[in-house]
Amino acid sequence: MPVLIRKRRVRAAFCSAPLLLILTTGAAFAAPPSTSPQITLPSPSVSRGFGTFVITIPIISGFTPATCISKGGSVTIQGKHFGNQSGKGVALGGHGIHVDAQILSWSDASITVRIPNDPKIQLNQWYYLGIEQANHGKWLSNINKNITICASAPLAAPKLTLPMPGTPSGPAIVLPPAGSGASAQPPPESTPAPEYGGEWPGESGYPGDSGYYGDSGGLPQPSYGSLLSSPLPPVPQVPPVAPEAEKSDIEPAEVVIIHSSPDEARQFAETARGMGLSIKRRRTLKGLGLVVSVVRLPVGMTVSDALLQLRGQLPDLWADANHRFTLQADADPKSYALRMMGWDGQGVSCNTPIRIGMIDTTVTNQHPVLQGAQITQKSFLPSGIEPAPPRHGTAVAALLVAQGEHEAMAGLVPAAQLFVAGVFRGRDDALDTSAERIAYALDWLLEQRVSTINLSLGGPRNLLVEAALHRVMQTGVVVVAAAGNGGAKGAPVYPAAQQGVIAVTAIDADARLYRNATHGDYVVFSAPGVDVWSADARGGGAYFSGTSYATPFVTAALATRITRMAPAAVIEAQKKSVIDLGTPGRDPEYGWGLIQSAGRCPSSS
The missing domain is CATH 2.60.40.10 (Immunoglobulins)
Structure with a gap:
């Protein structure tokens, strides 16, 4: 006879809702037919002969x-x-x-x-x-x-008309009033909202067209409580790790595994042991709804061989090398940037607090132009690991929130709150970080409720970073990243090349493309990034070049408008307001063109 069990609450990775459990004690017993979805879990106690849980969900x-x-x-x-x-x-x-x-x-x-x-x-x-x-x-x-x-x-609602910044007699940009819904359309029947937590964002080539950037209502409110147990999208096809990458481009003898629930991660650990692998460390990222496991490889096994084995036996597993990412700055670096962008200090309303996230080196907030800035920092390096010098992060932070009154050193959004995740280490002559540390930093930034994240870094495509950013963008947070410094024939740089990320390239004072800028159809906007003046962590100021330093200009431009408009509408407006450079329309060198702004937020001091 079937064993009759009363309704009870079960704590699992799904939810703490009342669940009807039907337990069978042998092959002779079967659950009654049901048309409701069933989720089959491993038996919690084989010694008792328990069989299948049948879970009824709303x-x-x-x-x-x-x-x-x-x-x-x-x-x-x-x-x-x-x-x-x-x-x-x-x-x-x-x-x-x-x-x-x-x-x-x-x-x-x-x-x-x-x-x-x-x-x-x-x-x-x-x-x-x-x-x-x-x-x-x-x-x-x-x-x-x-x-x-x-x-x-x-209604005869008033329209917001902005003059083309930097061109006094230029055409006007007419935008719908915030909240008018003029640019928002219901999704087609073929693209429903995510089921049980989310599918991969839009299929179009431009992130603003896909509709997944939502109205943040000021600061973005996550459209769910917890993403844990929300399924990941299908695993994308990625190329194998090249043999030369094993030497310097990845963390040696380890692989990163991504799951959407602790139960899945624990089940994988059992499978890994059977394959001769062991779990080096594991961490639950509640903000991202991910569980990251770092697998230690046995002596003699290469990362490429391990991934080949894992992907072959577990084709639905999100597994990748722990790639290294570098800062997108030029080692050989006049003040023109604000003028080019029309950032004249007029017409920007920053009454709504702006919260910007940044993953970089640490920042020297004792620098005179940063002493009054609202900067919160957290290091994601393990104890004993030497952090990278703070020069890169300090320069990027100063472009955003410097408190100096002189235009050459004034920050773009000096009243903003800046949350800095320090992830870069000094390793021999290299400054780099790992995909694992970037994921941890993204999780923390989501908890800080930032509206925009600046990533002046880049590297190869990595599934851990990709999954983490997918989660970030699900919440409506806008991600801006450096397009890379690999030159015209350079490979695409990630995360800038990831679908939905706003990729930024660099131009000089004459609107010429930065000589080392990576070209690609993923480039969205251009911004000043050659010989831009910013704070030097060693004291005073210096000139800096690279797509790293162009990125904060776009981050600031988007962050100031997101306080008043939906992110999708902001991106669409920015596309229409750019100064087109290069081939008419969007092109692989300049993207849509030089981004423009309506002004600069007042200083917090």
Whole structure:
């Protein structure tokens, strides 16, 4: 006879929701037929002969009304297995927001809620509704069904007109008022919102066209409680590790493995032991919803051989070398940058606090121009590892938040809060970091609720960094990265070349491309990056060159507008406001062209 078990709460990687457990003690017993999704877990106690857990989860099948819903209006969620309301809530998410809905009624097959009149919810925009833990800990249901917020009756809303900065008689850029929803369209039926936590972002070639950048409503609110147990997308095809890379481009004798839950990581550890591998260290990144395991390879096994074996036996496993990344600066480095970008100090509203993240070397915040800046730093280097000199990070930080009143040293967003993750080490004559440290830093920056992340670094494609940035961009955080200093024939530099990342190249005072800039169809914007004047960690100032130093100009330009507009609208506006360089339209050298800004935020002092 079947063993009858009462409903009870099970703590697992899924959620702490009431689950119906059906246990079988032998082949003669079978669970009753069910049409609901079933998740099969390994037996927790083989000695007791336990078999399969059948877990029933809430399933949302649709909404009534099926057309658009007004802010302040009600909608009925239809589906099954909703259970009782205890410990649960309903939230509206997507496009970088997470807003609780007011529950009006609740049954096992339908829930009626009211959409709040919240300013973060944009008109004519789509969002998903889902059932979650009341403490926002985790989604309990699927979130692949969308609603659209109705646009209000047409009004003669004022338009925001910005003159083309740097060209007094240039054409005007006309933008829709923030919140008008003019650039937001409901997603086509073929591209639903993510199910159970997220799919790979947009398929188009330009990130602003894919629609996954959401309205941050000022600071981005993650559109979920925790990403742990949210599935990763399919593993992308990546080339094998080249033999020459084993010598200097990767961490020796180790491989990084990415999972979306601790249970998966523990199960892999058992598999790894059977393959002669061992876990060197493992860390759960709650902000990213990832578990990173670093595998130690046995003596004599190369990284390329280990990856070949792992990918062959476990084709769905996210596994890669622990690649090294370097700073994208020129060792051979006048003040023109602000003028080129039209950064004249006029017309920028920075009343909303700006929070910018940065992964780099540490920063010498005792430098006179940084002493009044709001800088929070954290090192991600293990004890005993010598950190890289702070010169690169100090120069990048000063371009963003320097407090000097002289234009040549004034920061772009001096009132912003800057969160610096120090990940670079000094190793012989090299300054580098690993994919593992970058992932840890990204996790911390998400916890600091930054709206924009500056990555003046680069390296080869790496699946750990790729998965971590995918998670970051799911939350609506904009990622800006240096396009690289490999020259016209250089290989694509990551993470700049990753889908969704804003890649920045460098130009000089005459708008000529930086001689060492990497070319590629992933380049989005150009910015000053040759002989730019910034703070020198050793004292005073110096000239710096490289795509590293062009990146913060784009970071600042996007961060100031994100406080007032949705990220997708910001990127679209920036595309329209650039000064086109090179071949008309977007090209592999200059991207869309020289980014422009409406002004500079006032100093915090």
